[in-house]
Amino acid sequence: MRKEFKRIGILLVNIVLFMGLLGLLAAYLAVVVDLPSRVYTVAQREYLSYNYGRSITQAAPTLAIMETEEQVEAAILAPRESRVRATLDARYEEGEGVSVTVYDLEFSSEYILAYPGSEVSAAVTLFFPFPSNLETLHKVSFLVDGEEPPEAQYTLQGIGWQTEMEAGEEHQIAISYRADGANSFRYGVAQGQRSDVLDVTVTVLGLEGSEVSRTSLPTTGRDVVDRGETFTWDYSGLIANRDIRLTLPSRLSFAQRVAQLQGDFSRMAVLAPFLVGLFLASLAALLRLGDVRLGLESYLLMGCGLALFYPLLTFLSGVMDVVPAATMAFLIVSGLVLAFLALVSGWRRIWWRGGLLLVVFLGIFSLGMLTPWRGLLLTGGGLLLLGTFMVAYARQPRVTEPEPVSAEAPDPEPVLETSPAEAAPEPMSRHCPHCGRALAEDHQFCPGCGRDIRDFRTCAKCGHEQFVSPELEPVHCVRCGKLLR
Known part of the structure; x- marks a missing residue:
């Protein structure tokens, strides 16, 4: 009865x-799929969304020309010379438990506007757009040849100016303003048209570590200045197909760090059930090759430990960089699993098997999802796993099969003849061959069973005495093989 209760208890535990x-694997997958909503509060999401929209994008001015009462379609201005200076005084700003990078922008630009038409004169309209998401816009200045034209129009959308220009006429346009933004800065270069000179300098003060986007027009220079960095785009005869894009450094909070790695963690969450199951199956196979047997509950406990590796890595990444977080998570979970294996089966029998499997499944397969070398690491981990099984199998003791017995009778072994003098003396006491009763020398019938015992014969060669049944004649001596008479 107790055994039945014990079996039921073990079954329930399993x-x-x-x-x-x-449940652990499913819960982790559900959390990672919608990670930002899990780690951000409503206030944090609103704060971040608001500041993401404060990134400043300054477009190039546009030019519309009216020749002989026929409107020419507005196009991006491609002046002979464009000189732009943007200074970003950046800092980190904390709000609602998250961090954003904000900056005060001081923007100034100079353009050489030339009328390229064939007519004697034309009406030219210049429009310089302001970024649409500015919170503050002040110290706005618009100068034409060093003076502010009275016909200039200022709105929240931009600056408009219209004038009559003759063929070959040029004007120097100077525009400046101050505003504030966040996270990044972008300047729209006139694309698809030739620009004689493009000279853009963006200076970031207060913070270091700004990065030029991969989709940006490449820089021609980058220098470290007092309190910051300077990025330069200096081109001549340029026909551009990209804008200038600069991303400022960020100081991420716990929630931002975790949410930033959502893509990598999502891949791990999808593969986690497969990796945990394959680890347990591989461990069971290796332990069986090593003649170590564990109960199902032991494997399930180790599986739960492995499943906790993934959320542990996810949330450790919120308080430190990914590399130390991965190292710490690996050491904690590996130490837990190896300590458990040592307690249930002995350290010497399992350390290399369990250690190699943990390196393969946690260190190579799982953490490999966080690197751009996923394919190489998965292949290398598979080869290491295969090699582990090969070594374990090769160390198995081999069972040799018995040699087949020949159907032919073996040759009789030669009988070594010994002289009576060399033979060991045989005790002379007799026993009944039928019931084993001790006999005297003069007994002819057994006193125990009454059978005839007169057929005892003595070997003439070695002196051995043995009973010979009449129906078994001829008989040879059991000691030396001589025929008994």
Whole structure:
């Protein structure tokens, strides 16, 4: 009865552990799929969304020309010379438990506007657009040849100016303003048209570590200045197909760090059930090759430990960089699993098997998802896993098969003849060959069973005495093989 209760108890424990393992993996997948909404509060999401929209994008001015009462379609201005200076005084700003990078922008630009038409004169309209998401816009200045034209129009959308220009006439346009933004800065270069000179300098003060986007027009220079960095785009005869894009450094909070790695963690969450199951199957196979047997509950407990590796890595990444977070998570979970294996089966029998499997499944397969070398690491991990099984199998003791017995009778072994003098003396006491009763020298019938015992014969060669049944004649001596008479 007790055995039945014990079996039922073990079965219930296994069911609970199995459901717990599945629950851990499913819960992690559900959290990672929508990670930002899980780690951000409503206030944090609103704060970040608001500041992401404060990134400043300054477009190039546009030019519209009216020749002989026919409107020419507005196009991006491609002046002979464009000189732009943007200074970003950057800093980190904390709000609602998250951090954003904000800056005060001081923008100034100079353009050489030339009328390229064939007519004697034309009406030219210049429009310089302001970024649409500015919170503050002040110290706005618009100068034409060093003076502010009275016909200039200022709105929140931009600056408009219209004038009559003759063929070959040029004007120097100077525009400046101050505003504030966040996270990044972008300047729209006149694209698809030739620009004689493009000279853009963006200076970031207060912070270091700004990065030029991969989709940006490449820089021609980058220098470190007092309190910051300077990025330069200096081109001549340029026909551009990209804008200038600069991303400022960021100081991420816990929630931002975790949310930033959502893509990598999502891949791990999808593969986690497969990796945990394959780890347990591989461990069971290796331990069996090493003649180590564990109960199902032991494997389920180790599976739960492995499943906790993934959320542990995810949330450690919120307080430190990914590399130390991955190292710490690996050491914690590996130490836990190896310590458990040592307790249930002995350290010497399992350390290399369990250690190699943990390196393969946690260190190579799982953490490999966080690197751009995923394919190489998965292939290398597979080869290491295969090599581990090969070594374990090669160390198995081999069972030699018995040699087949020949159907032919073996040749009789030669009988070594010994002289009576060399033979060991045989005790002379007799026993009945039928019942084993001790006999005297003069007994002819057994006193125990009454059978005839007169057929005892003595070997003439070695002196051995043995009973010979009449129906078995001829008989040879059991000691030396001589025929008894």
